[in-house]
Amino acid sequence: MRIVVCVRRVPDTAARIKIAPDGKSVDTFDVEFVINPYEEYALEEGVQLREKYGGEVTIVTLGPEKSTPMILKALALGADKAIHLKSDNFLNDPSATAHALADELRSIEFDVLLFGKKGVDDDNHQVGQMVAELLGIPCVTQIVKLEISNGMATAYREVEGGAIVVETSLPAAFTGEKDLTVPRYASLRELVAARKKPIVVKNVQQQPSLLEVVSVQYPPPRTPGKIVGKGAEAVPLLVKLLHEEAKVI
Amino acid sequence: MAGPILVFAESTGSEFRKAAFEAVTEGRRLADLLRVEEYALVIGSGVKGHAPELGKYGADKVIVADDPSLALFHPDYYRKIALDAAKKTNPGIILIPATSTGKDLAPRLAIHLNTAVASECTQLELDNGEMVATRPAYAGKVLIKLKIKTSPKIVTLRPNVFTAKEVSPARNPTIDQALTELPNSRMVVKEFVTHGAKKLDLTEAGIIVSGGRGMGGPENYRILGELAEVMGGVVGASRASVDAGWRPHSDQVGQTGRTVSPTLYIACGISGAIQHRVGMINSKVIVAINKDPEAPIFGFADYGIVGDVFEVVPALTREMKKFYGKS
Numbered sequence: 001m002r003i004v005v006c007v008r009r010v011p012d013t014a015a016r017i018k019i020a021p022d023g024k025s026v027d028t029f030d031v032e033f034v035i036n037p038y039e040e041y042a043l044e045e046g047v048q049l050r051e052k053y054g055g056e057v058t059i060v061t062l063g064p065e066k067s068t069p070m071i072l073k074a075l076a077l078g079a080d081k082a083i084h085l086k087s088d089n090f091l092n093d094p095s096a097t098a099h100a101l102a103d104e105l106r107s108i109e110f111d112v113l114l115f116g117k118k119g120v121d122d123d124n125h126q127v128g129q130m131v132a133e134l135l136g137i138p139c140v141t142q143i144v145k146l147e148i149s150n151g152m153a154t155a156y157r158e159v160e161g162g163a164i165v166v167e168t169s170l171p172a173a174f175t176g177e178k179d180l181t182v183p184r185y186a187s188l189r190e191l192v193a194a195r196k197k198p199i200v201v202k203n204v205q206q207q208p209s210l211l212e213v214v215s216v217q218y219p220p221p222r223t224p225g226k227i228v229g230k231g232a233e234a235v236p237l238l239v240k241l242l243h244e245e246a247k248v249i
Numbered sequence: 250m251a252g253p254i255l256v257f258a259e260s261t262g263s264e265f266r267k268a269a270f271e272a273v274t275e276g277r278r279l280a281d282l283l284r285v286e287e288y289a290l291v292i293g294s295g296v297k298g299h300a301p302e303l304g305k306y307g308a309d310k311v312i313v314a315d316d317p318s319l320a321l322f323h324p325d326y327y328r329k330i331a332l333d334a335a336k337k338t339n340p341g342i343i344l345i346p347a348t349s350t351g352k353d354l355a356p357r358l359a360i361h362l363n364t365a366v367a368s369e370c371t372q373l374e375l376d377n378g379e380m381v382a383t384r385p386a387y388a389g390k391v392l393i394k395l396k397i398k399t400s401p402k403i404v405t406l407r408p409n410v411f412t413a414k415e416v417s418p419a420r421n422p423t424i425d426q427a428l429t430e431l432p433n434s435r436m437v438v439k440e441f442v443t444h445g446a447k448k449l450d451l452t453e454a455g456i457i458v459s460g461g462r463g464m465g466g467p468e469n470y471r472i473l474g475e476l477a478e479v480m481g482g483v484v485g486a487s488r489a490s491v492d493a494g495w496r497p498h499s500d501q502v503g504q505t506g507r508t509v510s511p512t513l514y515i516a517c518g519i520s521g522a523i524q525h526r527v528g529m530i531n532s533k534v535i536v537a538i539n540k541d542p543e544a545p546i547f548g549f550a551d552y553g554i555v556g557d558v559f560e561v562v563p564a565l566t567r568e569m570k571k572f573y574g575k576s
Contacts (some may be wrong), residue, residue, distance in 0.1 A: 014524065038505075098356075120504060121387055129324075133357050211395050230555045231556035243572070
């Protein structure tokens with residue numbers, strides 16, 4: 001099975017996010033970067049598919065020179081080779097990302113194309129579906145389970161209150177939700193071995209952004225409220241406050 | 250920007266989602282400011298009879314695609330119908346609820362209309378007639394204001410943030426039939442399987458009772474379920490309790506879970522780590538119950554009780570039963 005997983009580096013979810021002096025972007029100078037968590041679930045799915053059916057897992061990433069540590073991590077987590085589409089522009093437009101990925105993917109043969117449902121940085125939730133539409137292939141988003149047999153896939157996409165079951169022939173794209181897999185840890189030996197796996201680097205020119213950032217701001221601070229009291233005896237006062245002061249019940 | 254505003258009024262079963270009314274209300278507001286018409290697009294099965302309801306929220310026209318094959322969201326079918334509606338009506342702005350359906354659909358439309366999407370917006374403004382969308386990024390650690398340079402401008406609206414409001418007098422919308430010639434698709438949408446009895450998704454809930462590591466184990470969520478039931482709310486969870494396997498991921502509130510904005514969020518045994526905080530900070534009122542008076546959650550909760558969740562929560566359930574007249 002030929003499996004391609006699109007991955008990307010993002011700031012760690014625990015990172016403190018600082019707005020850059022231009023007021024229109026985020027300063028990521030001293031932020032720790034990781035593989036986008038949703039793409040880590042997707043990568044694990046891809047590696048498990050290869051372990052079951054054989055074949056190869058290729059990761060494709062679009063990002064700056066500094067993406068190399070993330071690429072090595074993904075290779076240590078089980079990918080066989082990597083394609084690094086190098087671009088140093090700050091990307092604020094998912095459609096520009098989708099076009100760059102689709103341009104590369106047109107020249108790669110695959111059965112299963114995996115994405116994360118969204119990046120935990122820009123929270124756009126757009127790229128996987130966009131790439132699939134550009135390639136003209138099926139795409140099931142936000143999947144929590146994927147079963148494949150005889151060239152057919154059954155995917156469970158998480159929706160409000162349950163899941164929708166979708167069947168599709170391959171090749172097809174899927175975007176991963178958190179419940180899809182539990183990512184493995186890379187051993188030291190795998191981290192070392194990753195350095196010997198092939199990484200193809202290509203410089204890409206992205207299409208101009210269709211979005212114009214006006215400003216980036218911090219949300220208004222939330223003022224701390226009051227401690228109503230201690231233990232169960234504070235409960236009647238809490239209910240009174242919720243009713244009379246906050247007026248939410 | 251003379252084109253109408255086109256709003257995707259999402260339904261589930263034959264009923265509209267609350268987010269559909271929110272989007273139609275916001276569409277009406279923008280349409281009035283821009284002096285254009287508002288059209289609503291309805292796709293589903295058995296929805297046709299409900300279409301006039303959207304006039305109450307200000308739709309001038311409702312375009313309906315009603316077919317048994319549209320009962321569940323099918324990416325190719327919905328995309329084709331929405332694309333045909335957009336090409337026919339030439340809208341300046343397309344509003345779509347940021348539900349699982351809307352988040353899937355909007356980017357697909359954008360590719361075929363050569364435009365871009367502003368995702369999960371929480372506020373829309375006009376600057377000299379040009380739309381400026383505010384959207385949280387980094388799970389809400391920052392707010393980005395942006396303009397879409399191309400047209401139509403596609404925006405998804407975060408549920409529970411915009412308020413659904415009936416207009417007076419209600420409009421009597423014309424009802425148009427959408428083109429229902431469905432495309433060939435390799436995808437077959439088989440069925441909807443439910444997680445259980447939960448009626449409301451966290452993103453749509455008005456009251457959320459959430460539990461964290463302090464709940465000690467999966468069996469103890471029963472007391473949160475009881476409180477939620479009395480109050481007509483739903484149960485949520487922190488990442489720690491989901492990662493421990495106590496609760497399903499669909500219950501998780503926070504950066505790698507749901508972002509919620511209920512009227513009331515009751516955090517039980519949750520410390521308030523940043524990745525949880527960003528998922529619930531836009532709740533109207535936050536109540537924290539935690540035995541650790543130093544827990545960060547008390548720094549941004551509106552009301553706090555320092556105490557053991559196993560004493561305070563059952564007491565709160567009893568008090569709420571009295572309040573709601575259920576005992």
